[in-house]
Amino acid sequence: MKSMHYVVLTVVLMFITGCGVETKEETEQTKQKIVQVHTVKQTDSLPIPLTAFVEYKQESHLAFGASGTIERMNVTKGAKVTQGQVLSSLNTNYYQKGLEAAQSQVQSASALRSKTLQGASADLISKQRLAVNSQEKRMKDAQRKWETAQELFKGGAISQSELDSAQLEKEQNEISLQEARITLDKLLKGAEVNEIASADADLKQAASEVELAKKTLQETQLVAPFSGTVIDVTQKAGSLAQPGESIIHLVDSSEVKLKVDVPLDVMENYKQGDTVPVVVEGRGKSKGTITFISPVLNQETGKYLVEIAVSNKDNVLIEGMVATVEMARKVNGMLVPVQSVGIKETQRFVMVVENGVIKRRDVEVGQIFGNNVEILSGLQSGNQILISGITYYAEGEVVTVKGE
Template structure:
């Protein structure tokens, strides 16, 4: 009997233990489920930056010089002396025009100059002796004509008084006498002018003719000079748009020359960062292919580009053998003195209603906290207000949590 009672007690105890274990398991399961429901976040502890930071801004590379070269005169291209991709030196001849017509123009202009100089020399020297002699003969001839006219008029007067001729005939001979007298006076005046030497107006006109002829000659020589296309600077031939024997107009592009000895990187810097950029500062420029070079800040715009809402900045890279191409994107790393500055990751800062904020963690509860940020240092924001050293904030994934939510921190 006692044996059966003992067995019953043992059975009851075993059943109780099993129920207790089930209850404990259920409690553990509930606890695990409640823990699993908590969101896990990465945390960042706010601290002072002990090292200088680097600001990174992307920009576009362009050659320092790129020029479309053209002839200054029209004509047929006689020769192209370079190839696309070739390297040329400053002053090197790149192409020429057919100079046949241009040389003819020079010869004609030189002939005009020579003729004008001869005319000027004659004008300065005055009339030659044979000219004076010719004019003297003209006077003698005019005198003879006058004498004849006087005789005829005297005879006509006698005949008129005798009624032999009409009054009209007498008047005609009187007029002829006056005209002969005027002609003689004109010839004598002309001789007087010739004896005075060079005429001032003739000399001035001759000088003007010489000057005009020289202008034409200079123009013809300039056209011949414009028929030779030379490199204004050393560089690489980027394109050749014309071919030999092809007609080209003055000013029409024939060759495009690029100076790859230096590069210009154009940046757009945000207003929060522009105060850190100084002209003359050193910048490390990195390309996507891994190549890098050192550049200098050569321009910082004093005014904002209203269309972009940022400030244009230019960095010049010189003396580098990088094989960059115009239009490629590079990153400029600008070293900043940001020591002893309180910073937080960019990924930990959100923007709502034009206000910056972070999600502060305290006793496993996140609280949306407004902050005032300063300059951006690479992937970090300077924090000026809203946080203190040692504060713990959500490091990333702000859209993952909401204000007042309980979380668990996985790491920092």
């Protein structure tokens, strides 16, 4: 009976002892701090999302360059047009007459210039020679009359007034003869330099008037500068149009342009001609090509304007939409949360957990990517580091890892 009590007592003690050991182990484990860690991974690149705004590649408000009555309106809202197509035109009667008048002036100025360059005709020169000969005869007659009058005056046969009259006639004939000879000399010599220059200037002015009239006539038509879609027509045939008044609103939606402001620290990733991924909300992913990079910093935004062309053949992208450009930014090391890196004096460090024990590891940092920082050296892929609160833990401290 005693033996039976001893066995039962032994079993109870063993049970109590066993329970006591397990409770102690559980208590020690409970005292260990539970920490959250980040597992380090090698990262080659990281997308940097930037907001962009959608614009149509080409857009134009078409207006006549001249005033007049709209004679034809060849399109309606929503019409598809091709480059060079005549969309609308004015009545051209008035402008056509202006062109014809200007062309007539050119012909007249050209004829006058040719005549000036050729000089006097043989017939005109011959007539002028006859005029000189005739004037020479009149001059000789006037000379003889004056000489006779002098003799008669000396003899008292005529008065002083009759002598003066004979002298005046002689002087007038001298002047007329001189003018006739000068005219003949000019005809024989040909056009003067200033006469030719004047004729050239008149012809040039007339020609410029023709070009102006042609340009005005061209401005009586609205021609599509590119292929696209008419999205608005403000006037109809019979309406009066004024120069510069928007008549047709035309857009080319086959391709859109994204405008994005890029910070200086990521500009090196943008190269003209490169392809970049683009995401438009509700429209999925697509690709675009960088067509323009501004070399000048925008003083208001502190960023650089970059334009990206995106194909829009199915017309799903509409001007005014917001898109996201996901340009990949090169990473030279591993990315870890910013709050996981501490600093002591000038040295950066992280707290690595190895086999449940915390160890300090000095690191070299690089660029900052949002909430992450680039680690250039000091860590390896697969290392587990404390995510936050690193100042509350000491090197060598035993912890329990919770995970990322």
